[in-house]
Amino acid sequence: MSIGYINGKFISLDELVLPLDERGHQFGDGVYEVIRVYNGVPFMLNEHLDRLITSSKAIKLPITETIEDFTRLINEAIERSQLKDCNVYLQITRGIATRQHLFPEVPVSISMTVRPTKALSEEVRTLGESAIFHEDERWANCYIKSLNLLPNILAKQTAHEAGCFEAILLREDYVTEGTSSNVFMVKDGKVYTTPLSKHILHGITRLAVTKISQKLNIDLIEKHFTKQELLDADEVFITSTTSEVLPIVKVDNQVIGTGKPGEMTKKIYEQFIEETI
Numbered sequence: 313m314s315i316g317y318i319n320g321k322f323i324s325l326d327e328l329v330l331p332l333d334e335r336g337h338q339f340g341d342g343v344y345e346v347i348r349v350y351n352g353v354p355f356m357l358n359e360h361l362d363r364l365i366t367s368s369k370a371i372k373l374p375i376t377e378t379i380e381d382f383t384r385l386i387n388e389a390i391e392r393s394q395l396k397d398c399n400v401y402l403q404i405t406r407g408i409a410t411r412q413h414l415f416p417e418v419p420v421s422i423s424m425t426v427r428p429t430k431a432l433s434e435e436v437r438t439l440g441e442s443a444i445f446h447e448d449e450r451w452a453n454c455y456i457k458s459l460n461l462l463p464n465i466l467a468k469q470t471a472h473e474a475g476c477f478e479a480i481l482l483r484e485d486y487v488t489e490g491t492s493s494n495v496f497m498v499k500d501g502k503v504y505t506t507p508l509s510k511h512i513l514h515g516i517t518r519l520a521v522t523k524i525s526q527k528l529n530i531d532l533i534e535k536h537f538t539k540q541e542l543l544d545a546d547e548v549f550i551t552s553t554t555s556e557v558l559p560i561v562k563v564d565n566q567v568i569g570t571g572k573p574g575e576m577t578k579k580i581y582e583q584f585i586e587e588t589i
């Protein structure tokens with residue numbers, strides 16, 4: 313059963329709970345995490361919570377909860393939902409106060425939803441997905457998982473309207489990341505991904521792939537690459553909590569490699585699934 317949580321109370325998802333003066337919806341003044349639960353266990357929960365704390369500190373949210381408090385809360389929500397495979401969406405905003413730009417002196421709002429996972433189809437996994445390139449129009453602090461996702465959703469919608477799954481974002485001709493994913497390419501047996509900086513989200517699935525590469529003795533190189541280098545790659549894949557490791561076989565209508573999901577992507581995906589069991 314899908315369930316919700318807001319400021320100390322578990323609720324049903326259709327309950328109306330927030331007053332109009334809530335900074336999440338008035339300013340996008342908050343941060344969030346999306347955590348995947350496999351067989352009742354939240355995947356890489358500590359890493360997600362570390363990132364949540366980093367994001368909260370970066371925007372000066374006065375949270376008093378500890379990582380242990382969030383862990384308890386998330387596990388209770390999963391238990392109450394009785395869902396085995398689900399997604400937890402956790403959001404913290406600067407709280408409820410009459411609209412004004414300055415920080416109010418009120419407690420933060422913590423809310424959460426737990427919903428069943430909508431897994432990608434087998435067809436998508438075997439055929440791969442397509443993407444477009446799109447200018448990265450976001451701000452300078454994309455490492456913060458902030459609620460302000462307007463450039464991301466506009467680019468994602470543009471991709472969707474072009475019949476594609478994702479938009480690969482470009483900053484001065486270099487790939488940063490996807491609208492809701494990190495981007496990898498494979499060339500001559502080596503895997504490349506954009507280095508961590510303030511310009512990209514430090515993806516948890518990206519981190520999982522770096523660990524998998526070490527385990528499988530795969531050369532993974534963190535290096536900036538251009539639009540053309542990506543088009544010339546043998547394989548491209550994206551990573552995220554919701555897509556896991558997903559092959560991209562066409563970008564801007566140009567076929568990548570053989571046009572089919574490659575062996576390296578398959579190997580990394582299979583190991584990723586191993587790690588979730």
Ligand code: PDD
Nearest residue numbers: 346491492493494513515516517552553
């Ligand atoms: N998005 N880059 C961006 C901009 C993202 O929004 C996401 C995830 C990622 C991948 O991060 P992770 O592997 O930690 O999920 C990269 C989530 C899933 C979302 O907004 O729904």
